Amino acid sequence: MAEEVILKVTHLSKSFGGLIATNNVNYEMMRGELSAIIGPNGAGKSTFFNLLTGYHKVDSGEVRYKGRDITNWPPHRIVQLGISRAFQVSNIYPALTTYENIRQAILAQQKRILSFFTPAERLAKQETEELLQTAGLSEHADLLAGNLSQGDKKRLELAISLGSRPDLVFLDEPTAGMSREETQQTMKLVERLNREMGLTILFTEHDMSVVFGYARRLTVLHQGTIIAQGTPEEVRANETAQKIYLGEEA
Amino acid sequence: MKRYWWLGLIFIIGLILPRLVGEFWVHVAVEILILGLFAVSFNMIFGYMGQLSFGHAAYYGVGAYATGLLMVKASLPLPVGLVASMAAAGICALIIGYFCVRLTGIYFAILTLAFGQMLYYIIFQWYSFTGGDNGLQGINPPELLFSATAYYYFTLCVVTAALIVMWYISRSPFGYTMRSIRENADRTRFIGINVRRYMLINFVVAAMFAGLAGGLWGPFNRSVAPDLCNWHQSGIPVFMAVIGGPMGFLGPMIGSVIYIFLMAFVTGFTQYWPLVIGSIIIFVVLFMPGGVLGLAEARTKWFGSRRMEEGVDEPR
Amino acid sequence: MDISLLFAQFMSGLARGMMFFLIASGLSLIFGVMNILNFAHATLWLAGAYFCYTFWHLMQDYGFALWVSIALASLVMAAVGWVIEVVLLRRVYERKLPEQLLLTYGLILVLGDLIKLTFGVEDKVIVRPPLVAGPVFLFDIPFDSYFVFVLLVGVSVAAGLWWFLKKTKYGHIVRAAVFSREMVSALGIRIPRIYTGVFVLGVFIAGLAGAVQAPVGSITLGMDMAVVVQAFCVVVIGGFGSLLGTFVGAMIVGEVYSFSILFWPEGALVLIFVVTAFILIVRPWGLFGTPMRT
Numbered sequence: 001m002a003e004e005v006i007l008k009v010t011h012l013s014k015s016f017g018g019l020i021a022t023n024n025v026n027y028e029m030m031r032g033e034l035s036a037i038i039g040p041n042g043a044g045k046s047t048f049f050n051l052l053t054g055y056h057k058v059d060s061g062e063v064r065y066k067g068r069d070i071t072n073w074p075p076h077r078i079v080q081l082g083i084s085r086a087f088q089v090s091n092i093y094p095a096l097t098t099y100e101n102i103r104q105a106i107l108a109q110q111k112r113i114l115s116f117f118t119p120a121e122r123l124a125k126q127e128t129e130e131l132l133q134t135a136g137l138s139e140h141a142d143l144l145a146g147n148l149s150q151g152d153k154k155r156l157e158l159a160i161s162l163g164s165r166p167d168l169v170f171l172d173e174p175t176a177g178m179s180r181e182e183t184q185q186t187m188k189l190v191e192r193l194n195r196e197m198g199l200t201i202l203f204t205e206h207d208m209s210v211v212f213g214y215a216r217r218l219t220v221l222h223q224g225t226i227i228a229q230g231t232p233e234e235v236r237a238n239e240t241a242q243k244i245y246l247g248e249e250a
Numbered sequence: 251m252k253r254y255w256w257l258g259l260i261f262i263i264g265l266i267l268p269r270l271v272g273e274f275w276v277h278v279a280v281e282i283l284i285l286g287l288f289a290v291s292f293n294m295i296f297g298y299m300g301q302l303s304f305g306h307a308a309y310y311g312v313g314a315y316a317t318g319l320l321m322v323k324a325s326l327p328l329p330v331g332l333v334a335s336m337a338a339a340g341i342c343a344l345i346i347g348y349f350c351v352r353l354t355g356i357y358f359a360i361l362t363l364a365f366g367q368m369l370y371y372i373i374f375q376w377y378s379f380t381g382g383d384n385g386l387q388g389i390n391p392p393e394l395l396f397s398a399t400a401y402y403y404f405t406l407c408v409v410t411a412a413l414i415v416m417w418y419i420s421r422s423p424f425g426y427t428m429r430s431i432r433e434n435a436d437r438t439r440f441i442g443i444n445v446r447r448y449m450l451i452n453f454v455v456a457a458m459f460a461g462l463a464g465g466l467w468g469p470f471n472r473s474v475a476p477d478l479c480n481w482h483q484s485g486i487p488v489f490m491a492v493i494g495g496p497m498g499f500l501g502p503m504i505g506s507v508i509y510i511f512l513m514a515f516v517t518g519f520t521q522y523w524p525l526v527i528g529s530i531i532i533f534v535v536l537f538m539p540g541g542v543l544g545l546a547e548a549r550t551k552w553f554g555s556r557r558m559e560e561g562v563d564e565p566r
Numbered sequence: 567m568d569i570s571l572l573f574a575q576f577m578s579g580l581a582r583g584m585m586f587f588l589i590a591s592g593l594s595l596i597f598g599v600m601n602i603l604n605f606a607h608a609t610l611w612l613a614g615a616y617f618c619y620t621f622w623h624l625m626q627d628y629g630f631a632l633w634v635s636i637a638l639a640s641l642v643m644a645a646v647g648w649v650i651e652v653v654l655l656r657r658v659y660e661r662k663l664p665e666q667l668l669l670t671y672g673l674i675l676v677l678g679d680l681i682k683l684t685f686g687v688e689d690k691v692i693v694r695p696p697l698v699a700g701p702v703f704l705f706d707i708p709f710d711s712y713f714v715f716v717l718l719v720g721v722s723v724a725a726g727l728w729w730f731l732k733k734t735k736y737g738h739i740v741r742a743a744v745f746s747r748e749m750v751s752a753l754g755i756r757i758p759r760i761y762t763g764v765f766v767l768g769v770f771i772a773g774l775a776g777a778v779q780a781p782v783g784s785i786t787l788g789m790d791m792a793v794v795v796q797a798f799c800v801v802v803i804g805g806f807g808s809l810l811g812t813f814v815g816a817m818i819v820g821e822v823y824s825f826s827i828l829f830w831p832e833g834a835l836v837l838i839f840v841v842t843a844f845i846l847i848v849r850p851w852g853l854f855g856t857p858m859r860t
Contacts, residue, residue, distance in 0.1 A: 053440070079442035091440070093433040096426075104430050105441040107423045113443060114451075119421045164441050302664045349847050356603060356663055360802055361846045367795055368839040375832035481795060485671060492668055522683070528675025535669045536657055 004066075006031040006168055006200050007052075012061035014051055014224075021047040023224035025061070029168070029202060034194040036211045037204045039221035040244070045204040046088060048221065049170045053085050054078045065168070084166035088173045088204075090153035092160065094146030098137050101145050101156055103128040105163025135159035136185060150177040155186060162193070169193075171203035175210055183207065187214050212236075220244070264406055268399040276398045278514045283402075283409045284466045285486065286506030290416060290499070291459035292487035297496035298420060299452050300432030302359045304484050305366025308346070309339035309457035311479030313464030315373065318386045318474045328392055332408070332465040339461025340454050342369070347453035351446050354435075363481055370479040385475030389468045405466055412459055413503075419455070420499055428452055489527070493534050495543025504542050570707050575824045577704070581713050583820025584720035588775030589793060590800040591727060591812050592768030598744045598807020599764045602655070602666050606673035608794035610769050613681055614643045614776025615785045619690040622780075632695055636777040643773020644766050651765040656758065674790070682787055690785040698781075712781060719778050723771060727809050740764060744807040745856065796835075799842040805855025814853060 007029040014022040021044045029035065037045050050056045052063055054075040063071045070078055079085075093101050106124045107113055115123075132138045135155050140148060145156060154177060161169055174190065175183040187210055193199045205211045211218065211232070218235040220228040228234075228241035235241050268276050292306045316338040317331030326334075346365045353361055373380045380386065395401045419425050427448055430438045435445050468474045477483060486509070487502065494505025509527070517523050538545055593607045604610075621635035628634075650673070658666045698715055701708035731737040743750045743760055751757050796819060804815025819838055826834040851857050 074444075075439040076442050076444045079440055085440055087437075087440075091434060091437045093430055093437065095433055096429060100426065104426055104438075107426070108438075108441040108443050113423045113427045113448070115423045117418045117422055119418070120423045120426045121421070123423060160437070160441065296664070302667065304667075349843065353846065353850055356601075357846055357850045359663070359667065360603075360798060361843060363795065364799070364802075364839045364842045364846065368836055368843065371833075371836045371839070375836070482791075488664070488668065488671075492664070522679045524675035525679035525683075528672040528679070531668055531672035532654065532676065535661075535665050535672065536654075539661070539665060 004031040005029070006033075006066055007202075008062075008064040009052070010062045010064075012048075012051060012063065013059045014047060014056060015059060020224050022051060022058075025221075025224070025226055027219065027226070029200060031167075031200050032194070032198055033217060034191065034201050034215060035203075035217040035219065036215035037202065037219045037221055038206075038208075038211055039204075042223075043221040044224040045221055046172060047224075049085060049172055049204075053083060053170065079164055079166075082165070082167040083170070084161040084164050084168070085170045086154075086157045086161040086172060086174060088176065090150075090157045092145045092153060092156050094144065096145055097142050098145050098148065098152075098156055099128060099132065099141040102131050102135075102137075102159050102163055105160045106131065109164040131159050131163060134162070134189070136189070151179065151182045154178060155182075158186070158189075166199065168200045169202070171201060173205060174203055175205065175207060183210060190214065261410070268402060273398050275514075276402050278510060280398070280402050280405050280470055281514075282506050282510045283405050284463050284470065285490065285510060286503040287409045287412055287466070288460055288463040289487035289490035289494075289502035289506050290413060291456045291463065293491045293496055293499075293502045294416065294420075294428070294452060294456035294459070296488070296491055297501070298425060298428040298432065299449065301354060301449075302488070303350075303362040303453075304359045304481060304488070305346075305362035305364070305369075306456070306460055306487055307481070307483035308362075308366040308369040308479050309343055309460040310464040310467075310483065311369065311373065311474075311476070312342050313339045313461030314468045314474040314478050315380060315386065315464075316461070317465035318389045318468040319380075321389055321469065322386055328395070328469060331468075332462060335461040335465030336458040337461075339464070340458040343454040343457030344450070347450045347457070351449040351453060363484070366479060366481060366484055370476055370481075373479055374476040380476070383476060385473050386468075387473045389472055389474065391469035395469070401470060405470070408462070408466060412462055413500075416459060417499055424448075424452075489531055491541075493530070493541050495541025495546075497540060497547075498543040501541055501543045508542070570705065571828075573705065574707055574709075575828055576821065577707075577709060577713075579821035579824030580817070581710075581716060581820070582823060583817040584716055585775070585779060586793075586797060586800050586819050587720055587813050587816035588723060588778065589772060590797045590804075590816055591723060591809065592771040592775075593797055594801045594804065594806055594808065594812040595727075595740075595771075596765055596768040597801065599740055600659070600761050602659075603670065603798070604768070605667065605670035605794065606677055607768070607772055608790035608797055609674050609677045609681070610643060610647065611772045611776040611779070611793070612785075612790040613646065613677065614639050614773030615780040615789075616681055616685045616690065616776075617642050617773070618777035618780040619692055619785055620685070622692050626693070629695060632692065632781065636774065636780075639777035639780075640770055640774040643776070644770035646773075647766045647769025648762065650769070651762050655765060656761065659761065674794075678787070678790065687787060690780075692781040692785075694781045710782075716778055716782075719774070723774070724809065724813055727771075731809060736763070796838060799838050802842050802852055803845050805852025807856070808852070808854040811852055811854030 005028055009025060009027040012022055012025040025048065037048065039045055047056065051058050054073050057072050061071070062069060065081060065083060070081065093104065096104070103120065103124050106127045107120065110124065112123055132141055135158060137152065137155055137159060140152060145153070148156060154174065158171065158174060171190070175186050178186060190201060191214055194201050215232060218230065218232050219226055220235060220241045222244050227244060228238040267279055288310050292303065295301055295303045295306070313335035316335040317328070320326040320331045320334055321328065350358055350361050350365070374383055376382065391401055395404050427443060431445055431449060439445050464478065490505030490509050491502040492505070493508055494503065495501035513523060516526050534541065540547065589608060589611050593604055596602060596604050617639035618635045621638045622631050625631040625634060654669065658669050694712060698712040700711055702711040702714060731741050739750060739755055739760060800815040800819050801812060803818055804811030804813070818841065822837050822841060823834050826837050845852060
């Protein structure tokens with residue numbers, strides 16, 4: 001895979017009222033990375049994702065995707081470029097079935113949503129079923145998404161974010177609320193997506209075994225500032241990181 | 251297809267209705283159809299997209315005036331009037347909707363209400379063009395459709411066709427996009443959909459069908475008045491959708507049947523119709539939140555296993 | 567266009583604005599705290615006017631008839647408000663917006679007809695006591711002396727609400743609830759009690775406004791319809807839940823109407839909706855509302 005900087009964040013800052021959520025953050029991602037951002041609660045991980053995906057406006061700084069300046073672009077345009085996001089709290093369509101949830105993302109990506117007269121049932125069947133299977137949700141296809149278990153909702157969340165055929169995906173706590181087994185399954189899937197399909201993935205996690213087991217690069221965020229970066233071993237050895245975060249975890 | 255056999259039955263009943271009942275009830279049937287179309291168009295915004303528009307009558311009224319004016323002042327035929335009604339309503343909705351889709355919830359409701367009232371007062375005051383509060387008189391249907399029965403059949407055809415079109419739209423990817431905006435507008439943005447733009451498109455399409463309904467009303471009533479635009483008129487499709495059940499495509503039509511039928515019946519022996527319908531609304535809101543359809547779904551297994559535990563009151 | 571004409575219009579707008587302030591302050595309070603837009607607010611206002619007439623009619627031989635009637639009518643409406651809240655309104659607090667709006671909309675219809683049933687269809691006219699029957703003169707321009715009374719009531723209500731909200735413990739709780747229901751509830755204060763109290767207070771003011779309005783012109787059925795949407799405009803322009811906002815909004819609505827009568831009579835009401843739409847588009851939470859509520 002060619003070495004390409006797919007995401008470049010420079011001097012990103014954001015505060016809410018008096019609270020500094022993101023403090024002059026510089027961050028880079030190469031295509032094909034599988035990296036994680038960690039930090040205590042309130043460190044600014046979700047805000048970081050929000051700024052990158054157009055959910056919040058930045059106070060200052062720049063976000064470049066494949067060289068293009070996408071700072072402050074509205075979310076739908078950013079997604080259309082190839083960035084996608086799975087939310088921390090499952091952000092799905094509760095009154096639609098699992099199948100319909102995924103199909104909606106695929107139809108959006110295929111730009112078929114302005115179609116007025118073709119019944120949606122006939123469209124995107126194959127793609128939807130494939131994605132259902134990839135996410136391990138085939139058996140729940142006809143269940144209303146609101147009735148899924150927490151873990152399944154998270155997986156649906158992941159599947160929806162993949163429906164837009166992204167090149168870069170942000171996963172906000174992808175295994176939150178999952179059992180050991182589900183966590184394994186989900187992270188194996190994430191790894192497969194990264195390795196076989198070349199998806200660049202950045203995720204946040206509180207589960208350290210997940211982080212150290214799967215992330216190839218780690219960034220530690222604290223009060224909106226990056227305080228450590230590197231391979232998991234490097235970060236583990238970093239004293240500041242230990243004190244601020246890993247020490248609390250133990 | 252099997253599930254819809256009862257629709258065919260209703261249509262057949264509709265076809266032979268004038269043979270079964272007197273002229274008064276044929277009139278009532280036309281009213282049910284026209285207002286039912288109005289209410290179903292409203293439900294595109296309410297039930298499917300999840301927003302409460304309290305100014306939908308603006309497009310109904312504009313449609314009524316468009317057809318009325320073209321027929322009375324320019325002597326154009328009714329079909330031309332109907333097309334013009336849809337266009338006029340659509341244009342108004344494009345302008346008004348551009349602003350309204352920037353808001354949601356109560357603010358959307360009030361802004362649509364405000365624009366509706368604006369249109370009402372404009373029509374009311376523009377005496378030279380619209381006839382002001384006297385309205386427009388003498389809107390006569392073409393000779394072919396002059397009798398109540400003939401106009402009934404015409405309305406039945408137009409409304410059925412319009413409903414079929416709206417039905418297809420509701421089943422299309424666009425319709426599902428509306429549901430997804432209703433369910434989770436944020437998520438919809440994050441799958442790459444420009445939510446505002448699609449809300450506007452839906453708003454305009456819904457308005458066009460409301461305009462069509464208004465266009466049908468003028469010749470039926472032989473006149474139009476500014477009241478067709480005000481917030482009371484806007485409340486009618488809301489009632490119908492809620493009484494019939496906003497979760498099903500035909501819910502508002504069912505609501506129209508109930509509302510108009512009741513009104514025709516009750517006003518026959520009392521002047522306190524507002525008391526009756528107000529009480530019914532309160533009752534339905536408190537005890538039957540899914541409307542008639544909601545009740546039907548709870549009692550039968552027609553809709554199969556696709557029910558959420560808490561109860562769903564939105565169209566799937 | 568001379569000064570006295572402008573001044574007369576200004577005062578007329580002031581009077582109208584004061585009336586709208588009285589009607590809208592309860593509406594704004596109720597929406598600000600309970601997030602419920604009480605469509606029936608103007609109908610309750612009208613009921614207050616009718617009750618005032620009824621009491622006055624019973625006591626009309628006495629000089630104090632009007633004043634006592636106003637007080638009695640307001641209290642009766644407070645009781646009506648209490649019944650409505652307990653029996654109907656509290657069932658929809660947890661429901662979604664359309665259901666809440668429809669409930670209060672249904673109330674307009676029911677209450678409107680109940681008023682018709684109870685008080686009949688003829689216009690009601692209250693004969694004012696001599697104190698407020700004649701004109702007063704300001705800069706040699708005659709003004710309705712009753713208007714002075716209306717002004718006094720309006721200012722008193724404003725002052726009273728201000729004092730209540732800023733200086734009493736209950737008022738502080740109510741203001742906190744406008745900002746965050748959860749916080750207030752977490753502090754152990756029972757939200758349902760607050761809601762009942764706020765609604766009753768809101769309807770009391772509406773009833774008072776109606777009773778005060780009663781001797782102006784005549785009382786007719788359907789007055790509520792003419793007024794309710796404009797009351798919404800007042801609240802939208804000024805900002806939900808803000809006392810100052812309601813006052814400013816009412817003045818704006820009153821003066822816009824009054825002055826456009828001079829320059830563009832047909833457009834008077836259109837203009838009010840234009841202003842309302844403008845505020846909603848540019849600043850949905852109103853001039854003095856809190857952005858958090860959007």
